Amino acid sequence: MKRVGAISLKTAEWIGLLVVALLFVFPFLWMASTAFKTMPEVRQFPPSLLPESWEWSNFVRAWESGPFLMYTVNSIVVAVGILVLQFLTAVPAAYAFARYRFPGRSLLFGLVLVVLMIPGQVIFLPIYVQLSGWGLVNTLWSLIIPYAASAFGIFLLRQAFMQVPDEVIEAARLDNASEWRIMWTIMVPMAKPVLVTFGLFSFIYHWNDYFWPLIMTNSDEVRTLPIGISSLHMSDGGTLWNVMMAGNMILILPILVIFFVAQRHIIKAFVYQSK
Amino acid sequence: MRKAATAHELPGTGQVQAKAAGMPVAWLELATRLRPYLYLAPAMICFLLFFFYPIGSIIYLSFLDWSLINLEEMEWVGLQNYRDLLADQDFRQVLGNTAVFTVATVGIGLTLSFLLALWLNKKAKVYGIIQATVFSPHIISLVSVSMLWMWLMDPQFGLLNAALEAVGLPGYTWLADPKSSLLSLIIVSIWKGVGYNTLIFIAGLQSIPGDIYEAAALDQSPWWRTLVRITIPMLSPTIFFLLIINTISSFQVFDTIAIMTQGGPINSTNMLVYYIYEQGMDFYNGGLAASASVILLILVGILTALHFLFMSRRVHYR
Amino acid sequence: MARVVLQGVTKTFQNQKVVKGLDLVIPDGSFTVLVGPSGCGKSTTLRMIAGLETVSDGNILIGDQAVNALPPGKRDVAMVFQNYALYPTMNVFDNIAYGLRNRGISKKDCKLLVEEIAEIVGLSDYLKRKPSQLSGGQRQRVALARAMVKKPKVFLMDEPLSNLDAKLRNQMRVELTSLHKQLGTTFIYVTHDQVEAMTMGDQIVVMSEGQIMQVAAPMDLYQEPENLFVAQFIGSPAMNIVSAEGRSDQLWGFRPEKALLLPASVSPVPADDRWVAKGQVVSREILGSDTLFHVETEKGRVIVKADTEEARLLGGAVTVTVAKPHMYVFDRASKKRVGRLGGREQAATLAGGVS
Numbered sequence: 001m002k003r004v005g006a007i008s009l010k011t012a013e014w015i016g017l018l019v020v021a022l023l024f025v026f027p028f029l030w031m032a033s034t035a036f037k038t039m040p041e042v043r044q045f046p047p048s049l050l051p052e053s054w055e056w057s058n059f060v061r062a063w064e065s066g067p068f069l070m071y072t073v074n075s076i077v078v079a080v081g082i083l084v085l086q087f088l089t090a091v092p093a094a095y096a097f098a099r100y101r102f103p104g105r106s107l108l109f110g111l112v113l114v115v116l117m118i119p120g121q122v123i124f125l126p127i128y129v130q131l132s133g134w135g136l137v138n139t140l141w142s143l144i145i146p147y148a149a150s151a152f153g154i155f156l157l158r159q160a161f162m163q164v165p166d167e168v169i170e171a172a173r174l175d176n177a178s179e180w181r182i183m184w185t186i187m188v189p190m191a192k193p194v195l196v197t198f199g200l201f202s203f204i205y206h207w208n209d210y211f212w213p214l215i216m217t218n219s220d221e222v223r224t225l226p227i228g229i230s231s232l233h234m235s236d237g238g239t240l241w242n243v244m245m246a247g248n249m250i251l252i253l254p255i256l257v258i259f260f261v262a263q264r265h266i267i268k269a270f271v272y273q274s275k
Numbered sequence: 276m277r278k279a280a281t282a283h284e285l286p287g288t289g290q291v292q293a294k295a296a297g298m299p300v301a302w303l304e305l306a307t308r309l310r311p312y313l314y315l316a317p318a319m320i321c322f323l324l325f326f327f328y329p330i331g332s333i334i335y336l337s338f339l340d341w342s343l344i345n346l347e348e349m350e351w352v353g354l355q356n357y358r359d360l361l362a363d364q365d366f367r368q369v370l371g372n373t374a375v376f377t378v379a380t381v382g383i384g385l386t387l388s389f390l391l392a393l394w395l396n397k398k399a400k401v402y403g404i405i406q407a408t409v410f411s412p413h414i415i416s417l418v419s420v421s422m423l424w425m426w427l428m429d430p431q432f433g434l435l436n437a438a439l440e441a442v443g444l445p446g447y448t449w450l451a452d453p454k455s456s457l458l459s460l461i462i463v464s465i466w467k468g469v470g471y472n473t474l475i476f477i478a479g480l481q482s483i484p485g486d487i488y489e490a491a492a493l494d495q496s497p498w499w500r501t502l503v504r505i506t507i508p509m510l511s512p513t514i515f516f517l518l519i520i521n522t523i524s525s526f527q528v529f530d531t532i533a534i535m536t537q538g539g540p541i542n543s544t545n546m547l548v549y550y551i552y553e554q555g556m557d558f559y560n561g562g563l564a565a566s567a568s569v570i571l572l573i574l575v576g577i578l579t580a581l582h583f584l585f586m587s588r589r590v591h592y593r
Numbered sequence: 594m595a596r597v598v599l600q601g602v603t604k605t606f607q608n609q610k611v612v613k614g615l616d617l618v619i620p621d622g623s624f625t626v627l628v629g630p631s632g633c634g635k636s637t638t639l640r641m642i643a644g645l646e647t648v649s650d651g652n653i654l655i656g657d658q659a660v661n662a663l664p665p666g667k668r669d670v671a672m673v674f675q676n677y678a679l680y681p682t683m684n685v686f687d688n689i690a691y692g693l694r695n696r697g698i699s700k701k702d703c704k705l706l707v708e709e710i711a712e713i714v715g716l717s718d719y720l721k722r723k724p725s726q727l728s729g730g731q732r733q734r735v736a737l738a739r740a741m742v743k744k745p746k747v748f749l750m751d752e753p754l755s756n757l758d759a760k761l762r763n764q765m766r767v768e769l770t771s772l773h774k775q776l777g778t779t780f781i782y783v784t785h786d787q788v789e790a791m792t793m794g795d796q797i798v799v800m801s802e803g804q805i806m807q808v809a810a811p812m813d814l815y816q817e818p819e820n821l822f823v824a825q826f827i828g829s830p831a832m833n834i835v836s837a838e839g840r841s842d843q844l845w846g847f848r849p850e851k852a853l854l855l856p857a858s859v860s861p862v863p864a865d866d867r868w869v870a871k872g873q874v875v876s877r878e879i880l881g882s883d884t885l886f887h888v889e890t891e892k893g894r895v896i897v898k899a900d901t902e903e904a905r906l907l908g909g910a911v912t913v914t915v916a917k918p919h920m921y922v923f924d925r926a927s928k929k930r931v932g933r934l935g936g937r938e939q940a941a942t943l944a945g946g947v948s
Contacts, residue, residue, distance in 0.1 A: 017401060020391070021408045024470065028411075030434060031423050043432050046441065089321060092314035100311035108315060115326050117579040121527045121548045122572045125555050125564055126332035127325055129346060149321035167678035170645050175692030175739075176666025179310060185691075189682035208416035210530045215556065226418040230534055233422060241426050248419040255414055263407055266414060271474050303662060 028252075035059070035246040042241050055242065062232060062247035067220050071228035078143045078213075078224055079206040085148040086202055087195070093149070094157030095183045099169070109158075115151035124215050131216070142216040143224070147206065153198050160191035193265075200262055201269035204255060225251055330572065337566040342559035356566035365542055366550065366567065373546045376461060377525040384465045385472060385517055392476030393506075406477065410470035417467070417530035424463045425450065425535050450536055453543035460531050460544055468524075472517055479513030480506070512585075519582045523575055547571050595656035595669075595746040595779060596621040597642060602651035604637050604803075612637050613803040614651065619796070624773050624780045626794030629826070631785055634803040636751055639783045643672050643749050655746060666695065671740035672749040675756060677732045679724040679739075685711070686720040689739050696743075710742045730761050741776075750782045754789065766793060787827055791815070799823050821846070821928040824921060830885060833895040835870075837922070844923045845934065849898040851919040854886060855912045868915045868934070870895070888913055 034042060035058055036051040062068070096102075097109055120127075127146055128137065136142045164187060172182045188195070210226040217223050232247045233239055259266055337356055341349040360366050391409065395402045412420060427434045428449035436446035449459045483506065491501045507514070529548040532538055538545035538553065545553075547567065555564030597619040604612035612634040619625045627635040640646040642653055644665035652659050660668050671692075680688050689707045698706070711717045714734045724732055733753065740748060750769075754762045770793055773780050784790055790797050791811045799806040799814065799822070806826075807819045818824035818832075821844065825831040830849050837843035847868070872890030886897045890913055897913055920934035 016394075017405055021405055024408050024412060024466075027423055027427060028415075030427070031419075034426065045432070045437065047432070047434060047437050089318040093318035096311040096314035102308070102311045105311070108319065111319075111322065111327070113583070114579065115322050117523070117582065118326075118330075118572075118575050119523065119527050121529060121551075122568055122575055123326070123329040123333055125551070125561070125568055126329035126336060128343070128555075129332070129336070130324075130329065132343075132346065145321075146325040148325075149318040151322070154318060165676065165678065167674045167676055168680060170643075170665070171672070171674060171678040171739075172680070172691070173645065173665040174643060174670065174672050175743075176695040177691070178695075181695065186680055186682075192682070204414050208414075208418070210416065210418050210533075214533070215552070226416050229416075230418045230422070233425070233534075239429075241429070241432070244422055245426065248422055252415050252419050255416070256411075259411065259414055267407065267410060267474060270410075270413065270471060271478050 031245045031248060034242055035249050037242050039240065039242060058242045058246035059250070061240075062243045062250065065232060065243070065247075066228050068225075068228055068250070070220060071223055071225045074140060074222060075207060075225040077140060079203050081140075081144045082147045082206050083199055083202050085144065086150040086153050087199070089149040090153035090157050090198075091183060091188060093154045094161050095187060097154065097158045098161035112151045112154055116155060120146070121211065124212075128215060138217050138219060138222055140222050143213055143222070146212075150198075150202060153202065156194055156198050157191060160194040161187055164190050196262075197265050197269040200258065200266050204258070204266070207255065333565055333568050333572065336561065337569045339562055339565070341561040341565075343555060343561060344559050352562065356562040360563055360566050360570075363563070365545065368542050369545050369547060369550045372457060372544065373526065373528075376457060376464075376528065376546060377522055379458075379461045380464045380468070380525050381518065381521045383461070384468050384521060385514070387465065388469050388472035388476055388517075389514075391469065391473045392480060393502075395473065396477045396480045406470075406474060408470075410474055412467045413471045415467075418534060420463065420467050421531045421534040424459075424466075428459055451540060453540045456536055456540060456544045460528070460535065463531055463535070464525070464528065468521065472521065475513060475517055476510070479510050483509045515585055516582070519578050523578055526571060526574060596654075597747055597779060597781065598652075598654040599638070599642075600652040600654070602638070602641060602653060603649045604634070604641060604646060605649040611803050612641070615805055617798060617805060617808065619779060619781060621779055622777050623796050624770070624782065624794050625796045625798060626782045626784060626790040627798045627800060628784055628787055628790035628794075629800035629806075632802075633800040635783045635785075635798075635800050638800070639672075639749050639751055639781060642747070642781065643670055644668050669743075669745050670747045670749055671743050671745040672751065673733075673736045673740050673753040675752040677724070677736040677756075679732060679735055681724055684721050684723055685716060685727070685735050688724065688735055689742050692739065692743050706742055707738075710738045713741070714738045729757055730765070733757065733765060737772075745778070747779045747781060748776075750780065752784055753782075755784075755786075769793060787829065791827070799826060801826075817930075818921070819930055821923050821930075824923070824930070830896050830898070832921070834923075835893045835895065837925075838868075842925050843931065844925050846921045846923060847915045847919050849885065849896045850883075851915055852895070852897045853914045854888070854897050854899050855914065856909065866917045868917060868920055870913045872911060872913060874909050874911055886911075 036054045131137050131142045172186050213224045213227050229247045229251045232244045339349045340352045430448050450456050532549045536544040551564045551567045554560045599615045599617040602615045629635050648661050690703045693703045798808050801822050807823045814827050832846045834846045837845045870890035870892040872888045875889045876887045878885040917934040922931045
């Protein structure tokens with residue numbers, strides 16, 4: 001009796017796990033399925049699970065409904081540009097916090113933690129005013145510069161740098177390496193896993209970002225992919241769900257690919273925030 | 276050799292030191308002292324320009340009458356913006372919506388995540404896969420998540436209503452009905468965030484030393500008592516952190532509103548950041564937007580202060 | 594190649610003096626060992642010579658150059674660390690070559706130099722490996738090679754052998770000594786282990802609480818300790834200290850290996866040239882060749898080192914006797930050695946056996 005009970009409990013758990021998985025995966029599968037359907041099939045009731053014929057043309061329509069190549073290029077330029085700048089500003093800052101004792105250190109680090117906690121949504125207006133004063137609104141710069149330094153990046157790297165044994169740095173000093181050289185040839189290579197983690201986090205965040213480009217830009221030349229995709233459903237009267245879903249597939253596919261390749265790193269990146 | 280010659284017996288060793296280094300000693304020392312500040316400068320200048328200055332600026336702007344159309348004309352109006360804001364019926368509704376949204380997403384979201392974490396915190400590979408699956412919406416752009424759920428919630432052709440009808444229930448209007456629109460946004464937010472919270476909970480659970488559970492088991496503690504007396508108290512730092520983080524991010528909700536409802540119908544889904552955006556960018560009412568921003572800033576500031584207070588105490592007692 | 598001179602070198606950490614005005618000459622080409630209990634300031638002294646710590650007061654000279662203001666990389670010294678401190682992201686070749694590259698030595702010369710050194714320390718087959726793929730002994734060799742390749746004026750070593758197992762440590766001890774002979778460079782070696790100090794050094798600096806207790810060759814240090822601290826620190830087990838007979842301002846000491854243990858039944862020949870104490874064996878430690886007897890005597894508890902064959906029963910009554918010339922006399926107040934009982938100073942004759 002007990003044995004049977006144990007088996008059916010196990011089965012129940014497996015069913016439960018399957019339901020949970022479907023709850024989170026099925027919407028994406030449905031998105032993919034819709035992206036390949038014809039409009040009549042989209043409107044069909046009851047809906048079909050898989051498309052009858054695979055309409056690749058939905059993707060073409062989505063892509064051609066706006067300057068999507070430009071959006072994509074802009075998205076890449078912005079996400080990569082931010083990443084490079086954040087890397088260049090975070091490495092020396094984290095090195096200073098991790099390796100030097102100097103007056104004002106804890107105050108400055110406290111400020112970094114404040115930046116870490118308070119979201120940009122709170123202060124977008126004055127930044128807009130400021131950038132517009134500099135004539136930078138509606139340029140790619142307005143999307144990049146405000147994010148040139150990352151508090152999260154500094155925080156993560158500082159942790160990594162603090163774990164480097166003092167002796168290794170002292171050995172490098174005796175090897176006549178300058179502080180600058182120690183930073184880039186000893187510390188940065190040793191912090192590589194953390195850099196990868198942070199890079200993924202930053203790239204995903206800014207690739208996905210909708211709010212900032214919406215605020216800062218108003219012309220196609222400088223808009224990014226999320227803005228382009230979001231304008232798909234406002235195109236004409238009846239919503240073209242299939243084209244819309246196809247467009248979104250374009251937006252999320254790179255992220256999903258990265259997620260599959262570097263899943264462990266990404267999960268670490270996001271979970272790390274809690275520490 | 277009985278005893279080494281002492282240093283003082285050596286001639287001429289005292290005078291060499293001044294010119295020993297290639298550079299003057301004082302200059303070298305100054306460079307060493309300045310170095311950390313130089314290394315911090317790029318990042319700190321960025322924070323100053325795009326964080327601390329704007330914070331001061333937003334407070335100042337909230338006392339002015341201004342708009343984005345003409346930044347040349349700004350007029351000091353004192354507290355008038357705040358008076359207008361509090362008198363604004365819409366803003367009151369916005370605050371109410373934000374409160375309901377926050378309590379619901381944080382409350383339901385964290386409860387679900389906690390239960391999922393208890394369930395999925397196991398070694399076998401399946402659980403890892405399910406964890407990753409539950410987490411996956413978190414890394415997807417809110418644009419896609421919003422559009423996907425608009426499609427699922429479409430009253431005519433959407434999958435949700437099709438499913439409801441298949442089991443004989445009436446369809447739902449979801450986003451189109453002021454009674455259900457906020458609930459719809461809550462569902463989307465929970466769906467997107469639950470995976471992240473679950474993973475943080477799991478990380479927290481794994482940091483609880485296993486021998487405590489073994490001791491509890493030896494004491495024949497029933498599972499619910501172990502949960503209430505051991506797991507939850509040990510997890511309290513994680514719970515607190517998640518409460519703060521989730522509350523702050525609920526205050527920030529914007530993308531879903533902008534894409535799914537634009538605050539409607541009849542203002543039923545309008546919340547703080549969207550209100551600020553509308554006032555500032557669409558209605559060119561800079562003063563109102565700025566004062567609403569300051570209120571948001573105060574709310575977030577309080578939460579941040581609580582967080583730091585809690586963290587410092589934790590560090591202190593460790 | 595250079596002599597190292599310390600003049601009144603002082604180090605203060607947060608108002609606490611950890612090194613108190615050291616005056617010391619480390620002769621060119623010597624193997625000088627700084628030894629002392631942990632916290633005595635020996636490592637700090639070494640790190641000040643390396644330039645890793647600033648000097649709070651006083652001067653350090655390497656050769657004839659004052660180096661107080663010179664950064665570590667410009668002092669022409671090399672250091673071997675306790676934990677090797679290899680660069681974990683670089684392979685063995687790059688680890689050794691890093692210092693050369695930082696000095697702007699051409700790629701070609703780098704390669705030649707590294708390969709030459711690798712040959713000497715026996716690492717030629719491991720140049721492509723990462724430190725994590727090496728054994729403890731191999732890592733130690735990389736650390737040595739990294740120091741040697743720079744052809745420094747002075748080698749600094751901070752407890753370099755303490756992470757190795759006993760067997761490897763003995764082997765490396767011999768290797769380091771012969772390396773020193775081969776290179777003829779000044780070695781400054783820090784350790785807390787007196788055996789290491791005695792076996793390797795030709796000049797030993799005993800330190801305690803930031804001060805130098807004695808500077809001497811190994812045998813001198815053993816035979817002629819200048820004070821109570823050195824007497825008790827050098828030698829294993831430590832020198833026995835008993836109260837002086839008839840003089841409250843003095844303390845007497847004798848080495849456990851210089852005492853004789855007789856059964857109580859054998860009454861010792863009463864003689865003026867012996868110190869005698871009756872007592873009971875309370876415990877013994879068998880070391881193999883020797884045995885340590887802990888004896889509770891009327892004049893205090895002492896340890897006697899004797900042949901294992903002299904197996905005494907635990908709890909047996911015994912008599913401890915020491916020839917008076919082996920009894921050291923210390924001043925109770927200043928802790929300085931005054932001389933020996935019997936008034937015979939053997940220093941001059943015994944110190945000859947050193948070097």
